[in-house]
Amino acid sequence: MDFTLIKSLKGFSPGLLCVIPLTSKDPYRISQDLCHKMGEPSIDAFLALIEQQRPLVESLCKIGTRIQHMFLNDMEFEFESRRISSLDKCTEEQLLSLLQPVSYLETNVYEPQDDWPQQTGWEEDWPVDPTLVPPDTPCDLCHATGDCGCLSSLPKNRHHIICYGGRGRGIQAHATYRGGLVFSKGEYIGELTGELKPLNWSRDCMAVDFRRPDIYDEPVVCQLYCKERSNWVRLVNHSCEPCAVLIANIVSGKARIMLRASRDIWDGTELTISYGSGFFKRDDCLCERCEARSKRAETTLRMPEVYRQSLRLRE
């Protein structure tokens, strides 16, 4: 962008790029040429124009900056998970809210409820956060007690949210260099966060039974409800040949549900787990293995027809 223009953009963040008018010939690309050709009168006119709507422009600038950062650090936007019938009917505020990043839960949320039934065999006070562990419980990753640094040192920016056709959105492993190893077998990838709810609180598929691995018989102590508030780990799809598992562990002084690599995972691989054998009805699974199998079956079914046609041609 022309230096004069940058100098003139006092008070606006670099995300201002997204509000620079586009050319009618090439409406989806910001023309560098257009910026270079802007003389002082055009710049002044442009600034006067955006000054009239400073709050809106500042919001757009922030969105522009986020979009720039998105190329390095993956980000999920509100509009990706909402069903929107028509953008024409949205107000300016609604459009801006759709362009906000989804705010992730950094840690599980426990809100005490009086009607939360007491866990059978629970020896602690009640009600209490069912993921709390006695202070002398060692971390499953480093074997230290208390708040070790394991949770904060989990990998960052090694995934992308992408669309996998019929399977919807999913998570792709992303290496710093093309084709590289992203996660080694046994490596912890992230924590699945959500709202802690009583047992059997929801029958939704986004409610995960939370087991306590440190208690005898590993009882299910609550549900982790990930439909409303969670983090990117909730988007990991099912596969009949998964490369990762969700496992309950004690990490950094609390029981947590962790995503762990069950084999080496390379750049571009979809991160997948098994949702369990009862999750899909017969033939409903859209994972890579099942899709490949149904394509093979289709080809086999079509073969006799192809064979008959070729015979007719030879006759």
Ligand SMILES: [Zn+2]
């Ligand atoms: Zn640790």
Ligand SMILES: [Zn+2]
């Ligand atoms: Zn499958």
